[in-house]
Amino acid sequence: MSGGRPRRNIDRGIFRSLAVRNFRLFVTGQVLSVSGTWMMVVAQDWLVLSLTGDSGLALGFVTAAQFGPLLLFTLHGGKLADRYDKRRLLGLCNAASAVGSLWLAVMVFTGAVRLWQVFAFAFFLGVVNSVEVPTRMSFVGEMVGPGLLPNASALSAAYFNLARVVGPALAGLVISAFGVGPVMAFNAASYTTVLVCLRLMRPAELRIPVTGQRGGIRDGLRHVRDRPDLVTPLLLVLFVSVFALNFQLTLPLLAKNVFHTDARSFGLLTAAFSFGSLCAALVTASRTGRPSNRTVVVSAAVLGLLEIAAGGAPGFPAAVVLLAATGCASVYFGQAANHRVQLGTEPGYRGRVLALYTLIMQGSTTVGAVITGWIIASLGVRASLCLGGLVALLAAVSASARERSRAAGVTEAARPTESGPPSPDLPCASDRASGRSS
Template sequence: MTWRESLAPLRERNFRYYFASRTVNVAGNSMASVALAFAVLEVTDDDPAALGFVLAAHTIPMVVLLLWGGVIADRLPRTLVLQVSNVTSAASQGAIAFLVLTGAAELWMLIALSAAHGVVSAAGMPAMAGIMPSLVPREELQRANALMSLVKSSLVIVGPTISALLVVGVGAGWALAVDACTWLVSAVLLGFVELPARTRDAGAASTWVELKEGWQFVRSTQWLWVVVLGFGVLNAIHAGPWFTLGPLHAKDTIGEEGWGLVLSAEAVGLLAMTLVMLRIPLQRPLLWGMLGISLLGVPILVLGAHPTLLLLVVVAFVAGAGTEVFGMGWNLAMQENVPDEMLSRVYSYDMLGSFVAMPIGQLLVGPLALAFGSGEVLVVSGVVYVVTCFLVLLSPAVRRLPRVTSTTSTPAPAAP
């Protein structure tokens, strides 16, 4: 496959505008976390607990409302849902920027605005996850997903650095103002994505009935619920031992700079595998995906057992590549096998399982490290991570799920 063929999805008008919209949006998001952190610290005189309150204010309503957000994204045009979400996000981020710049910001204001952002994200995320099959032909899904991943991986590497430069140069408020503008530009670009309007029968099901339909699909689809259940464990380990305990253990072994290099190596590995996925078709998406994500347990194990910088950089690079293989495989499995009319709902159940598990790992890892030692907890966590991946692969439905190779499917026609 040539590089020209790898870029084929960009010949689709709808995908081209969506790609531009998401590029702008991801650029803003990659800068927002750093800018928001410094803005909160500026407002609260460096109170570390305050940042936790602001972040929790965003996460809690998003998790609570995710399932209803999936119903909304399946009922209404997904481009409309995304536009409303983006405009509302621009308003909340713009309000935070204005308050910080004028010196009027107080902690309760930032918490309230972050909560509003979390509410609209609950609908925007399932809509974004479910829109891809409407933008490109089925045979272009892998390359389309790879192009989106390429943008995200690239900007995640450079975005925080740019944000930090903005914070130092002009202040956190202006950095947040830039993020607010990217939400607006993203919404405008989505206006050029023309998909047919969705129609609902007069006797359309209630929200609760549609939620139940989505749950029944998840429960009756073995490969789906097995992977989601497995990731309940995997995400708890990733959020707890790796991202919470990892920096503390690294500080005493490879140092803060070494930890930064390890995370950068993981991001570079992800980016490198994205380029591979642009050209090489991924067959058996969940088989290779689970094998790929199992590699993420290796750096957790190495950090606990033998924290040598060079070895950690190498295994982190490989783990990043494996993470991209799973991300690609999971999106292909969902987009090719879940009916479009319930795709956002099913994604919302998947997201709910992911987000709910993360605080568990974050809360448990501290007491466990105090009781048994951080190195020991990391070693056991790495082993459990790999074992969980192989337990998921015991399911024949996961191992044998094929690609849907029909080339007769085409993107939905543009609205007149």
């Protein structure tokens, strides 16, 4: 090889996206920040249970307060992501999160914390996340380009779930020894790493779409409406998210009310779930193209079956194993749906489409948390897991039937008739059915 050093093996392996300097900086900042966030999630849940006498309903309402703003503001956040500099938006969002986290930490350390303050912090964080999440997801494509997007997206899920393994386990130890205050303080400090790494990036190396934003929120929604290959995975994500992905609510109650364990064991359950999620993220890192609709549907069905099994776990060790498998299935499904949507969307619409994906995936948690809290209060946490898994399984079956019906309709429409050849518009319909972008 002449002229320059040989390319490193990282370019050809599952970590090939890390060859991009901006993405390396991005991952460096996110690993520490997301670890702090997951430590905060455990501390916040434990704080709510301590303040309310183990109220599952109160925990559900705090979770709803955190994810509720996503229902109201995420589409606007996606519009901002398509219109403005994503790197600067991320900096503003992380600075705001740091201020809010520091305020809650001070309340805890001074002993002045009240339940309404936890509600206020959760709501504030939800407002910030309604802009940060679609901006961060669409920013990945600008850092690495379309060729490395599947790998970079999977690695983003990998560091997220690595943090979800380390964060809760560490939080359980810290809470047992020192209480929730130090965890809140560490989370506030962790945002500074993100700010530094964003500052060190090279803006000239970002791959900003030359088309820019086309229209507003309604144009983004029309783009999705005209793409059946995007509608099906988004509908499936909606039902799975509302009923089957409420583990932030069910895991602490499973640990405390079913198996009667302490914060350390709660951290272990969450870490097991996250370990399985990490394994799935590393598996999907080898993906090089857009997954098929069948992959999305089958992964949702597997998730449903495993969640039903986890709900019926006979003991704590079995729950650890089944929750690890469930975590693996949940991330594999989420990544398959995310890649199918993101890789089928034009760059100029990506922020708004991913905002819609975020609205469905996370914003629906508001409704799901309240429903799950009511089911837990009425039937118990085991029943909520089993019912959630059953809904995911039925949604997968329905999505499969919908796609078969649509494919049959396209085939019938494309078949030549006695009156002549098919309409010139039919090849375009076939392109949409196969998931190709215009």
